[in-house]
Amino acid sequence: MYDINNTRPTPTDLGERTEFKGVVVSIPALVEAASISGVPIEGRTFIDCVLIGPAILAMTEETKFINCQFGAVEGDERNLFVRPAGSRVIGAVSIGGCHIEGCLLNGLGLLGDDGFIEAFIATLLPKA
Template sequence: MTQTPTRVNPTPEDLVTPTVFDGVLIPLSALVEARRTTDRPRIEGLTFRNCVIQGPAVLVPNSTTTFESCNLGEAAGDRRNLFLKAVGPMIIGGLSAAGCQFESCVFLGVGFAGNEAMIEQFVGHLAAGGAQA
């Protein structure tokens, strides 16, 4: 069963230094912008627990990014609506998330992009109860 954060604190002022975010609102645009001007420009190796992850955005998780007990957001009755399939070898304009962990998070206005195999695996994970749409 997916847990939803019961209390979410405002977005922290420092979105660059922490590697773990717990119980906070994370607007993906603010996270990317804050990190872009530093020596940590990517969403990489971060852990998000009990957070609300806010779009609008398209997240491109790699094979080492995990989603446990997350609510992926409103899918208008069909979980496939959350996913965008890459038709070429690259995804331009999406936010790469490499080696991140999302635990008990809620996603608002976020889509997920990848190749067909990634999407099939993700949809299978949803069907098995690993995350919720």
């Protein structure tokens, strides 16, 4: 699990790096660096990181969140989610196939349809 006291600054090779461990990663900066380097964001690995927005993340079934904290949800996990109004969403950051483990996500929303959102919320709630 991330340790805010031991999290290192964002690496200088942000655009080319495909694995991140114990660092702060600004998703808007990652989008810009990936665009410049030509290396897609999809399929990257983030372990024990602090991922910061603002951004809306678009996932696929291959995207994995393991033991992550999603920051302030103002008492309602549903506040994390954005539903598409049309057939496409402009401006969302595609993180298909990313592995995100032990991270703190701050200022990041998650894009999905009703089925995805309900299934994801079920994974966030404590088991009875």
